[in-house]
Amino acid sequence: MTMSSPECWQHLGLTPTPDEREIKRAYARLLKTTRPEDDPEGFQILRSAFEAALWAADALRQAGPAPEVAEAPGRDTRDLNLEAQLRPHIEELARLNEQGTSEEALLALAELMVRFDLHTAKQQDAQLWSLFEDGMLWVCCDIAANHDDFLREAIALFGWTEPGNWLAEKDARTVEWLKLRLKEADALSAVDALLDQLERGEEGDASQQLAHLVEDEMLVNVDVRHLFEAELMVGLSELEPLPMVFSQRAIELFGWQRDYRHLHEYHPEAWERFHGRAEHLVV
Numbered sequence: 001m002t003m004s005s006p007e008c009w010q011h012l013g014l015t016p017t018p019d020e021r022e023i024k025r026a027y028a029r030l031l032k033t034t035r036p037e038d039d040p041e042g043f044q045i046l047r048s049a050f051e052a053a054l055w056a057a058d059a060l061r062q063a064g065p066a067p068e069v070a071e072a073p074g075r076d077t078r079d080l081n082l083e084a085q086l087r088p089h090i091e092e093l094a095r096l097n098e099q100g101t102s103e104e105a106l107l108a109l110a111e112l113m114v115r116f117d118l119h120t121a122k123q124q125d126a127q128l129w130s131l132f133e134d135g136m137l138w139v140c141c142d143i144a145a146n147h148d149d150f151l152r153e154a155i156a157l158f159g160w161t162e163p164g165n166w167l168a169e170k171d172a173r174t175v176e177w178l179k180l181r182l183k184e185a186d187a188l189s190a191v192d193a194l195l196d197q198l199e200r201g202e203e204g205d206a207s208q209q210l211a212h213l214v215e216d217e218m219l220v221n222v223d224v225r226h227l228f229e230a231e232l233m234v235g236l237s238e239l240e241p242l243p244m245v246f247s248q249r250a251i252e253l254f255g256w257q258r259d260y261r262h263l264h265e266y267h268p269e270a271w272e273r274f275h276g277r278a279e280h281l282v283v
Helices: 005-012 020-031 040-063 077-099 102-115 118-124 126-142 148-158 166-170 172-199 203-214 222-238 244-254 261-266 268-277
Strands: none
Touching: 005 020, 005 040, 020 040, 020 126, 020 172, 077 102, 077 126, 102 118, 102 148, 118 126, 126 148, 126 172, 148 172, 166 172, 172 203, 172 222, 203 244, 222 244, 222 261, 222 268, 261 268
8 A cells, every 4th residue: 555654654653754763663663563464454554654654764865954954964983983883782682682581681781881881971972872872772672572671771771761851752652662561571570479479378468469469550551461460370370289369369350250361362271271270260
């Protein structure tokens, strides 16, 4: 399908820009929620928006700046050299997020901070810090997976989700996505904490904590809530023995006896295992 220029920018959540990197970043971010195998029509619309935006960006570059606006100077040699030096380290961070452990990714980030003295650069070298931030934003938004602890560290380092941060004005969709990822990470951490309590035999405390979490702002978002429920169900299905009191409480609080489709879709085998072990409960 053919998409007009105004439509493509709106669909990608961007203002018209000649910057292909910004367009590709927005496209990669949206690909995470619009996959061709799950939503062929939505993917085709997204792809059309992406292609139209690239064409429009090329037209903007060809047109050049308005006559009354002085042309921006090209990138200086230092900028190019710094980017070349940083690139392999940024790519290694991306690789470790996809294929390594959280500890390895965080260690590599710490070593990079020391190697380029980035703590000092944050205050004294805006050029280096900007290149580093751009690379980290790519790692956190454009690759297929991120370790939760790494994402938290990056967001804390750059303040991307804080009020007044430059990213909110430039790319509000990315900020909202980062906030959602933080909530997902917090939800998964909460599940881990509950399962740890259950493994220690603290079923009563875990049941009370679950009741508090159900009312927590973290679980207001439906997608985050479903992720929390599904991961909790998977964890329960693997515990020996099954904590019956806690399981009954979870069933009641989340209404699994009425609606468990999202659990079955998330992990059919785990749901069947949990359902089979808790069949005498109200499931």
